[in-house]
Amino acid sequence: MRRVLMSLLLGIAVVTPAALTLSPAAPQPARCGSGDALSWTLPGACQHVDEPPPGVDPTEPVSTAVLRARDGGTAGAYDAAEALGVPAPVQAAAASPAVTCEGDGASGYRTQAMYVVEAGRTNRFAALLPSFRLWAAGVDDVVNRSAALTGGVRKVRFVTDPDGGTCVAKVLNVTVPAGAMSSFNATIAAVQALGYTDPSRKYLMWTDATVLCGVASMYPDATDGQGNPNNGRYAQYARIDSGCWGFGDGAAQHSVEAHELLHTLGGVMSTAPHGTRAGHCWDESDTMCYADGGGFAMKQVCPAEREYLFDCNNDDYYSTYPDPGSWLDTHWNAADSRFLIGGGDGSGGGAPGTPSVLGATIAVNNPAVPGLSTQATLAPSLPAGRTVASVQWKSARADCVFASPAELQTAVTCNATAAAPTTVTATLKDSSGATKVVTSPLTFATGTARPVTVAFPAGTSAAVCTGAGFPLTARVLDTASGQPVKGLAVALTKQSATMTAPASAGAPVTTVEGTVILNQTAAVATTYRARTAAGTVYAAGGPAELVATPGRCATSLAAEIDRTTAFYGDPVTVTGRLTAAVPSGVTLAVRLTTAAGRVLPLGSAKTGADGRFSLVAKPTESGVVSVALAVSVSYAAASATAGTLTVVTPTTRITGAVDRSEVGYGQNVTVTGRLQRDAGGTLSALAGKPVSVYVAPAGGGAAVKIGGGTTNAEGRFTAVVPLKVSGTLSVTSAAAAGQPAASAAVGPVVAGTWTTALTATASASSVPAGGSVTLSGSVSRTYAAAGATAPSPASGLRLKVTFRATGSATSTVVGTPTTTAGGTFTLKVLPKGAGTWTVSLPAVAGYTAAEAAPLTIGIG
Incomplete structure (x- = not known):
């Protein structure tokens, strides 16, 4: 039986008669669906008479x-x-x-x-x-x-x-x-x-x-x-x-x-x-x-x-x-x-239960102060045997960022200008692959006038390198909590002794760390100031002041390489640090000096904010790697040796195979293989490289190139070549810069001789004096060792047609037709007298000789 009745529910609302006294907590008359009216004895309740199950007539008596x-x-x-x-x-x-x-x-x-x-x-x-x-x-x-x-x-x-x-x-x-x-x-x-x-x-x-x-x-x-x-x-x-x-x-x-x-x-x-x-x-x-x-x-x-x-x-x-x-x-x-x-408070023989499906609750500390972080927590409810696989936090506001977006507990910070409520969403995935998405409102407390502290972390003065870029960094903190303020615009100005009024240096917005950074240059002493304007949450802050004094910066340089031996063209990482007043954005030359004294450039590296640099080079010769900073108005010269590097040439590995070891002369064979670079046992594909196929004749003599191919991205190659030489087949890769030549013998191959058969006919057995006759026929070939079961056309063979006059012992060559792709030939001749015409195939490379039956043509 598919379904048994369903009962109750929503019938109609009941208005309780005045004779019934309800407690203050009694429900109000309910809004119910269609159905029979209820007795006043059930104040506010509803009913719905359910359908009987299929095949059941509730009005029929049951024994x-x-x-x-x-x-x-x-x-x-x-x-x-x-x-x-x-x-x-x-x-x-x-x-x-x-x-x-x-x-x-x-x-x-x-x-x-x-x-x-x-x-x-x-x-x-x-x-x-x-x-x-x-x-x-x-x-x-x-x-x-x-x-x-x-x-x-x-x-x-x-x-x-x-x-x-x-x-x-x-x-x-x-x-x-x-x-x-x-x-x-x-x-x-x-x-x-x-x-x-x-x-x-x-x-x-x-x-x-x-x-x-x-x-x-x-x-x-x-x-x-x-x-x-x-x-x-x-x-x-x-x-x-x-x-x-x-x-x-x-x-x-x-x-x-x-x-x-x-x-x-x-x-x-x-x-x-x-x-x-x-x-x-x-x-x-x-x-x-x-x-x-x-x-x-x-x-x-x-x-x-x-x-x-x-x-x-x-x-x-x-x-x-x-x-x-x-x-x-x-x-x-x-x-x-x-x-x-077990109901009620869960006692009395009951149990509180355990999760049967993945669940989670989300808690966000509301209201948040715009620009300051507030805590958000995800509490998972995991079915037995499952673990948390991943967590992902996001907000409907693009400017809100999470301190730990993949953790159960994080902090979310939105811009100082945030006012309208938004949402925070966490997506939880467990070890079974089940996911749960939960969302919480994120509200903001505005209308206050919180004081802020604006400062330059470098202090009130800084030595900078003349004409070189340096990061001007200002930071804004919420004075009461000491937290950084995100998304607050900071107005920066600059003024030198020759300027009558300060000029704007920009108005960047603070990051989640409460900082703004502008790249500046100074040729003379310059005073920088930073301030913030009053808004809906924060009072005006600042100004903070910093005097930048330029000069040629003293420097020192340290460098090293990540290895002392490398194969030809393999990556070598050069790292180090430049120490200067403001070391950011400085270009350094990286070079290699060979034992013969040749200096080879490896590239240039640029320092980061902390003066550190890194360069990946691909040296092709051995020598000493060094890093240098040239003297300039901004910096004193500096150099450092990173180390001595030995470059080793890798070997080349080539393999090959042929699909057939014996074919009839001129038939195609398919040669396949792989070309790889062997760097101390580490193999990698050599792509886009030519590979040649050779056959060394069995009787001796120089190897004959019969074809070739080009390697693909995996170093594999395929060459379909006609085999016309018997001997030992091999595959060869020529030498290239940093990659030696390689060759591998594949094995013996045989280009066998075809057995030929020749047929010929004449268009007439007699012609009038001065008339013509057409000779035609075909050449077929068979090669039993190649498994041929039926003759095939023999194309491209040059035939010889001779004439011997009646009563003469001497034959004269009158034509040399060549067989077509279908193995056929035709030749038009002008008989001068009666005699015998013969078509023959002389013995040539790969084919046996053959001769058709002579044709007698008279003059009538």
């Missing part, structure tokens, strides 16, 4: 025998839940009516099971009592197994009777007046008239009627906390008519009784992430989800086996460990109900 065969949530449901990995004791698979014994079985907040029948109808209580108890245990199983999904323990706190060392749900046998089953309201009024009005009870009623499937009352109030009206402020009722009793024993079924009881526990709120406006959910599969007309299309989010359990993904109405900061964490959660053992 006692059929009902006793229904097992509720027992063995089949146990198997389905086990397939989902939900832990449960083995005994839960048995068809046992046992439920948890708790206290005296009566005191406290409990579910009271009831059999309700109208007067005048057959009372089947005695026959069905074992089934009622079994179905109650099935409801308890749903509650507990659903709690296990999030690592917790929950049990239904039934009113119980002892049963031989265990407990069973106490089921009351209640008879109501005729007509009391006509509607849910009538049933509630009837049982209330009998005194069943205790707010500490959820009344779970098996009503022996054929009117509807299931219905229950719920207060549409999502307020978090134990004061929620669904948590014992009023008595609540669930009704299941006989046609829908005892379902839930299967993967795609759920217990109607569990569905209706959950409504009385306060689910599902329409404001839940997947709630409908009629009190259910739309993210299947789930005991509480179905298309109830509540305005949402159903979506299959969880597997069908999840139908037996509460709350697909544990995020709408039932979780012992809701994702911190989530909707369910901050709204009413049925798993917190004090009608459940």
Whole structure:
């Protein structure tokens, strides 16, 4: 059965009659969906009569025998839940009516099971009592197994009777007046008239009627906390008519009784992430989800086996460990109900639960002072066995920066001009690949007049190098906290003795360190000043003053190389430091002096703000590496030896292979291989290099080049060459700068001789004097050793055509046609007399001689 009814929820609002006095905390009349009106006995509650499951007509009577065969949530449901990995004791698979014994079985907040029948109808209580108890245990199983999904323990706190060392749900046998089953309201009024009005009870009623499937009352109030009206402020009722009793024993079924009881526990709120406006959910599969007309299309989010359990993904109405900061964490959660053992404060046989999915909470210290850092913290909730894989912080404001953007705790700083609220977002990924994104507002405190301190870190004076660039650095601090201020404009001016007024040097904005840096030059003594203007947060600051006095700077230089031996052209790093008054941006010459005294430039390096420099050079000769600074108006000369470098020539490695070792003369063979540089055992590809293919004749003599190729990015090459020489095939790479030649023998190859066959015909056997005749034919070739099974055309062969007159012993050559690509030939001749014409192929390299049968042509 695909789905068992769903019950309650949202019907219509109830206006409480004046005769009923509500406490100040009583809920206001609720806005409910369509449905039957409720009795005044349930102030502010809603109802929704649910659809029956497919194939079930709740108006049809059901026999006692059929009902006793229904097992509720027992063995089949146990198997389905086990397939989902939900832990449960083995005994839960048995068809046992046992439920948890708790206290005296009566005191406290409990579910009271009831059999309700109208007067005048057959009372089947005695026959069905074992089934009622079994179905109650099935409801308890749903509650507990659903709690296990999030690592917790929950049990239904039934009113119980002892049963031989265990407990069973106490089921009351209640008879109501005729007509009391006509509607849910009538049933509630009837049982209330009998005194069943205790707010500490959820009344779970098996009503022996054929009117509807299931219905229950719920207060549409999502307020978090134990004061929620669904948590014992009023008595609540669930009704299941006989046609829908005892379902839930299967993967795609759920217990109607569990569905209706959950409504009385306060689910599902329409404001839940997947709630409908009629009190259910739309993210299947789930005991509480179905298309109830509540305005949402159903979506299959969880597997069908999840139908037996509460709350697909544990995020709408039932979780012992809701994702911190989530909707369910901050709204009413049925798993917190004090009608459940383990609910309320989590005690009494319960457990607080553990994360089943990755969760996280975010905390940002608000409000932040614009320009100053404020703390942001991410607290992960990790399922068992998982660890944090990565964290990424970002803000909706581009000017906000994070001190530790990949850590759980960081500081965020936005510009001093920030005023409008923004957001901070953290993306958490765990070791399973799951991600969680959480966002927090970031607000700013403005309207103050915080004093700031503006200063030059170098002090009030600085020696600089004449005409050379130097970094003018100013810093702004929040006076009260001592923190650097980010995003505050600093007005810089400069003035020499010859200037009548200061000139602007720029107005940069402070970094997160509170600093501004401008590159300046000075040829004469110059006074620099820095100040900030008043804004919405900070008072005006400054001015600070610094006098820069130029002169030729004394220098010293230190340098070193990262290795003393390198292969030809391999990178060598030269590092060092220039010490001067202001060493930034100074160009240094790096060179190598050979043993013969030749000076080879390796490049130039530029110093950083701390005077350090680095250059990667690729030396091709051995020698002493040095670094030099030439004398100038700005700097005194300096030099340093970095070290002696020995450059070693690498070797060349070449390999080759040929696809065939024997072919007929002139046939192609494919030669492949690889060319690599060997630098002390470290191999690298030699790309774009020519490789030649040679054959050394078997009988001796100089090797013959038969073709070649070029290496690709991996150093591999392919050469398709015609083989016309027998002997030893080899591949060779010529020498290049820093790379010696290399050659490798591939192996013996044979260019075999073709066996030829020649045919010839004449266009006529007799011609008139002065007439012509056309000779034609073909030449074919075979080479058995090459595996040829049929002759092929022999092209490009020069033939010889001879004529011998009748009665003569002498032959005369009259033509030398060449065979076409198809192996054919033609020759037009002008016979002067009768005689014999012969076409022949003389023996040539790679081909045997052949001769066609003579052709006799007469003169008629």
